[in-house]
Amino acid sequence: MSERGIIAAGIALFLAGAGFPFWHNAFAPPRPLVLRLPEAERQCVAPVAYMRASHGGLLLAWRDRVVRGGERVFTAPDGRVRELSLVRTCLGCHEKTEFCDRCHQYVAIAPDCWNCHADPRRPQ
């Protein structure tokens, strides 16, 4: 009879351990993703909702326009003419470690942009 208690305790211990990520997250305080925004600029090259969802596709389209098509500038929806450049336009405002890497690490993806392109703030 005494084994019932040991088995129950074992199962409880196992569930507590195996379920750790779930209950730990359930009781954790919310962690809002606060990204530092550039001080000098108020407007990104596209609306925020679009950039959040599709910045990867936008960068791939830019890449093809520059490398394959030879285009170097474009007119943003706000009417400003900007350069089609990850380093000069995007990283001109945003810092790689604080802006790009934070989300990419969180969702565990490693875009290979940085194998070749460098953040001007810390190029090495």
Added chain:
Amino acid sequence: MKITRQAFLALLAGAARAFGKPRRMAMAIDLTKCWKDRGCTRCAQACHAAHNVPQIPDRRHEIKWIWKERFENAFGEESAGPAVAGAPVPLLCNHCERPACVKVCPTGATWKRESDGLVIMDEHRCIGCRYCMAACPYGSRSFNWSDPRPFLRVIDPAYPTRAKGVVEKCTFCAERLARGGQPACVEVCPPKAMVFGDAADPSSAVAQLLRTRHAFRRKPELGAGPNVFYLL
């Protein structure tokens, strides 16, 4: 109005001629000026700094966009008389009229740009098969056997480095031309031995030099049609 097929085609051909003649960018290197200082490597230094080209000590892994080679190695033993034998000649991608590298590339990572004739390289699409290196008769292409960044003392973030496993070469400074500039080597050359411009435009400096001076190219017998000319 009825138009015959023949007349229509003639009309089409006329229209094609009238609309934008494509430019043909070419470089003329005046060797008499270049040889004023035979030890000068300013063109290679400027190019390699502007494009983050690494200095790799192991020659089997070396990366080069523009470099100097002895005259007889560049043009063949039989063409090197005693006056020129051993003299250093700057070599770079010839941006050929019929580039063999473009023909063999299986992914379209390199191609000849129609608007100005530059042989462009898209490292994003290169799979590192090195067919282009085998095809190029001028040795203008280099392969990244390892990550080049450890071999760069300074990285200029304005131009990307390359990654392990891709081929690279001179691009005639497509990124500088797009901003209205000249190639880095042309700009920096102390005796102004290098002249760059549109060879299809008879009024350009390079076209005038090619008309008035004795100009020759590397391995013309191959029919690749190099666009880098050497003047003597």
